[in-house]
Structure formats: C-alpha cells, structure tokens
Amino acid sequence: MKINQVMDIAIKAGKILLANGSEIYRVEDTIGRICRSYGVEAECFVLPTSIFITVTGKDGEPLSVVKRISERTVDLSCVEKVNSFSRRIQESPIPYEEAMETLEKIEREKGYKFGLRLFVAGVTAFVYTLLFKGTVQDAVVAFIIGMLIYISKEKVSRIGVFKFFEYFVSGLIAAGMSVIAVKIFPFLNIYRIIISSIMILLPGVSTTNALKDALHGDIVSSQFGMAEAIFTVVSVTAGVAIVLSLGLGWI
Structure with a gap:
C-alpha cells in the first residue's frame, strides 16, 4: 500500500476518535498502531483541535499531513468501533478501499436516536x-x-x-x-x-x-x-x- 494511503487511513481514524471525545493518548496510539500495521513508521502529535502526522517516504523525504478538527462531541460508541477497527488491522491489514469504507461508515453513524x-x-x-x-x-x-x-x-x-x-x-x-x-x-x-x-x-x-x-x-x-x-x-x-x-x- 502507498504511504499516502496509509496516512489517509490513519488520519481518518484519528479524526473520528478526536471528534467523538477520545483521549489524546488514545488517538496517538491508534494512529501509530495503524501505520505500523502497514509497515510505516510515523511520528504523530495530536492536540484537541488538530492532528499532525509525519512519515519518511521511500526517497527519504518527510511527508506530513495536518488535519484540523472543528466540531467535537461525545460518542463513545464511535471510539469503541475505531478501537476495534485498529486492532483488527493490526492482526490482519486490509486493503485501502475497504479500510476507508469502514471508517466512513463509522463516521456516518449518528449514534442513538x-x-x-x-x-x-x-x-x-x-x-x-x-x-x-x-x-x-x-x-x-x-x-x-x-x-x-x-x-x-x-x-x-x-x-x-x-x-x-x-x-x-x-x-x-x-x-x-x-x-x-x-x-x-x-x-x-x-x-x-x-x-x-x-x-x-x-x-x-x-x-x-x-x-x-x-x-x-x-x-x-x-x-x-x-x-x-x-x-x-x-x-x-x-x-x-x-x-x-x-x-x-x-x-
């Protein structure tokens, strides 16, 4: 899988966690776990309103992504689902399309009525x-x-x-x-x-x-x-x- 695709998956998972009330250390741990699952070492720094990820490309050049989180709420069911998703990837990495589809499905869910x-x-x-x-x-x-x-x-x-x-x-x-x-x-x-x-x-x-x-x-x-x-x-x-x-x- 391409490095930018791994970063897309990691930043998407981190965004969902941070936007739904997760702790900072959990967001950083999840992003790091996802990247390592695909053989990518990443440095991650998370603030309550922003996510910063930097990895080193195959040519040795650093690649960075910044994601701004403007809306935050509390939905611990989403946090639990992303946690399960990251652990599943750690055991058996899945293709990019399937990973993004799963995360988008979690993000679209609006919790309880x-x-x-x-x-x-x-x-x-x-x-x-x-x-x-x-x-x-x-x-x-x-x-x-x-x-x-x-x-x-x-x-x-x-x-x-x-x-x-x-x-x-x-x-x-x-x-x-x-x-x-x-x-x-x-x-x-x-x-x-x-x-x-x-x-x-x-x-x-x-x-x-x-x-x-x-x-x-x-x-x-x-x-x-x-x-x-x-x-x-x-x-x-x-x-x-x-x-x-x-x-x-x-x-």
Whole structure:
C-alpha cells in the first residue's frame, strides 16, 4: 500500500476518535498502531483541535499531513468501533478501499436516536433531583426542564454559533424555566431543580480525559481540556446567575 494511503487511513481514524471525545493518548496510539500495521513508521502529535502526522517516504523525504478538527462531541460508541477497527488491522491489514469504507461508515453513524437521547437527558435530571434530596414534584419539573435544555442546545448548535454560547443559553433556560415553575408552584425547590437540570451540561468527559492525558504526560492537551471544561462551567453558571439575579425578586 502507498504511504499516502496509509496516512489517509490513519488520519481518518484519528479524526473520528478526536471528534467523538477520545483521549489524546488514545488517538496517538491508534494512529501509530495503524501505520505500523502497514509497515510505516510515523511520528504523530495530536492536540484537541488538530492532528499532525509525519512519515519518511521511500526517497527519504518527510511527508506530513495536518488535519484540523472543528466540531467535537461525545460518542463513545464511535471510539469503541475505531478501537476495534485498529486492532483488527493490526492482526490482519486490509486493503485501502475497504479500510476507508469502514471508517466512513463509522463516521456516518449518528449514534442513538434523538428521541432516546432527549429522554435520557430528562431521566438524568430526574434522578439527580432525587439524589440531591428533592421531592418527586421537583424531579418531575427537572425532568421537563432537562429535556427543554437538551432541545435548545441542539437547536443552537445547528445555527453554528460558538460552542460556549450553547451552554450560556442552556443556563438561561434552566434558571428561567425553574423560576417560572416555582412562581406557579411555590412548594418547589428552585435550587435543587436548577442544579439537577444542568447536570447534563457539565463537562465530565472533558475533565476525565484531561486528567488521563496529564497522567500520560500530555500536559498541553491536558491543560487545553481543563480550560475547555472551566469555560463550559463558567458559561452555564453565567446564564444561571443572570436569570437568578433578575428573577428571584419576581418569585
């Protein structure tokens, strides 16, 4: 297989991993494993938004590829499928066309259906409300608000504005709907509802990946991940704080 084809396969697999919430060290390891499977030694450097691969051609000239990752989400099923793909290649390399077709199929898969993800978002808010000693009534309201937050986040993300604005708007909705609910039903606990409904927005995967990268020595990527997590939390809390500062006097 040609070196540029090996690089195409490796960069495609790395892109899918990075775009779906994989750790940096896992992306680098997978790219290196794929290249070695085809007899190519590669140097790989990955950042949360970019992939850099350099190999040495048959004529001794270095060949480099840079791939920019602009959109990222969390879909661990895609990560697992690419991991299985790379291990399968390591055991028995497959032709270029088959490898690219497999990766494109993984990339096209959209994971769980929107209705199921929406329901799980509501259930998450419901369960956390009970965990925080809220009443069943609080949990039901948090369930509804959790789903509204998820819908609004999906709608805002499709508009194409910057990522942290999605979380800011979600914070506004979480606090605003909670204030309205407590105004209508005064027996509800506004703070438990807000805290529970925004749990689906907290960057648990980003924080965990940042810690894993730090343990593997990827300090730059770890700092990037922690900064992203902090900005996410600040965006959500800013939206909540603005509404509460204006709305608590209305209750």
